[in-house]
Amino acid sequence: GSDDIIAGNVSKYIVLPAAYSGQPKRGHLIFDACFESGNLGRVDHVTEFEYDLFIRPDTCNPRFRVWFNFTVENVKESQ
Secondary structure, eight states: OTTSOOOSOOOSEEOOOTTOOSSOOTTSOEEEOOSTTOOEEEEEEEETTEEEEEEOOOSSOTTOOOOOOOEEEOOOTTO
């Protein structure tokens, strides 16, 4: 569920439509936070243009999520 504890960063997580199989096409987003200061813990695909992103808590104060740092690749022009 969305209340699960998020322990690590996503690493080159490719978001594919539910019924899709095969290699990712342009527009199938690739999220990555596997680098120093990256803090994206989970990505949920809602629709082609909507994603729920879950940011890990700050290291020194787990009550806060003051910043975010991750990359998104493989976007298409209309996105």
